Amino acid sequence: MTPIERARPPEPRMPVAPELALRVAIIGGVAMVMFGVIFFRLWYLQVLTGERYVAQANANSVRNLPIAAPRGEIFDREGTPIVASRTTNAVQIVPTALPPAGARRDALYRRLGGLLGMSPAHIAALVVRGRTAVPYAPVTIKTDAGLGVLTVLGERANEYPGVVQQPVSIRSYPYGETAAQVIGHVDQVSEQELKMNAFRGVIPGTIVGQEGLEYYYDRYLRGEAGVQRVAVDAAGYPVATRLPSKAPVAGHSLKLTLDLGLQQEAEGALREGIEHARASGKPANAGAFTAIDPRNGQVLAIGSYPSFDPNKFAKPLTPGEYAALVGNGPEGGRLTDRAVNGAYPTGSTFKPITAMAALEGGVITPEEGLGAGQCIYVSTEPFCNAGHAEYGAVGLVQALKVSSDTYFFETGELANSHGTVIQDGEARLALGAGRVAGVRVGGELIEGDAVIAATGAWTRSFLQAAGLEVPVGAQRGQIMHIRLDAAGTSRWPVVLPGASGHYLLAFDGGRIVAGATRETGSGLDYRVTPAGLAEILSQALAVAPGLADATYLETRVGFRPVGPGIRPLLGPVAGLDGLVVATGLGASGLTIGPLAGSLAAQAALGLPRATDLEPFAPLPEPPGSR
16 A cells, blocks of 8 residues: 555454354353363362372282181091191292393203202293282292202202292191092182182182082181282382281181091901902902991991092192093092992892881881791792892891891882772872862872872872972983893892993893983983983993893883982972972982881871971972962
């Protein structure tokens, strides 16, 4: 613009749109609120809660190391310790005190490996694993290394920098294999066990019971771990300082009813018997025994052969060593407790129970002579004394003394007909006002003060008609009958192939019964199946290959009642007076049946019972309570 030009008036400003002004105001307000929140948050952290966070930061510099508690001792009935804990020194490495990585550290690992009988690579791997898991804690290399190793480490400490000895408590079994299966053993708690209720709250690495009494009473024997507090720097390495620690609390001791002297004598007798059996050509590979005081039920001795030394578990086992203890066959290995977990025919050990039930029921008297002859016959089937012995008609005491089979066969026959009236027809419960009035059979009412429903695999359908839902299922059992010509089978023993529950029964005339399958969930399916026959034959031929040439006769099908968890259902039904259920015994019904029948009769008559039937209640709640 030249001096003579007139100055132009300024351009007018553009008016701001109301919408834009509103947006600017909103954005500015949001920004002010955000800065206000940040400011007040910083003020809260710095001023109001600063001291609390300082305390937490200081706590981050302290780590807690568990101190294992000594497990409680286990004593026999006389107070003799049969399981104890002893203190030994563990060889450990403090990672922060090791020489720098390289030739010096490798040389240290070689010297230490030669002393401990371990490879340098294994030692290095243990250090890396331990340092990764807990960088501020010493790493255990070997437990119970021996007095010679500890002496060398003590005298030549300058040759083993970073290697220390730490006292530790380990389990000790002074009698070795004696009662090993019933006592059990201990080991470090596994990841799977930490998820179990039995080990809830247990610190990883804790020694816990794995089998037997060590497992079942672990929460009492284990004690309470102590705490060693260790100060660490920002990198997580320990610093030299002393912090207060919490001492461990030792576990409770456990006193058993076992008699150590009787236990040792019984195990010696079992081994001697097995040696005699082997000397006579019999395949005696295993056995078990139990000695119980009949006056109070206390177990005085119990054992299984072959056994194992639980002291081996004081040190880590290799996979091969553990597999050898477990075994790979159906009969199991040394860890198998055959006295508790084995499946055997009760044989003559059940005769006193049969006699007691018959006496209480008035079926026999102690002086009554029964059992004359070598055999008794049910239809055409003979049931004979062992070795076809002839004891004559004897009283109860003599029958128990000579173990007369025919006496107890005849007692059972008398008991079956004692006060029994058999009535054919379809039975239904007759219900009254909150109680059972009797049973209707073919439309006829048979009144009774109580009804015992021993209806086996048909229990569920029988009681459903009365609105009761009892959890009993049918388990099909297929049983094969074969004949082995020109074979004297009358004196053959009962054969149980392994622990599978199968059996071989021999009768006169070469007849052999092989069974039985256990087909849970089969329902009332009467079919004979190829799978069932294959299972029976595979078990039978494994122990008696000569049966491959036998003549097949027939296969019969039966049904076992099976309760939940293979638990029998026995006792009165809550909320329905006069009804007692006795079923679900499964295959054990042949042996436990007389006792179950006696308890059911006592429950029906309202008599006091020595056995608590609550765990076997047919219904956990009264009908219609939900």
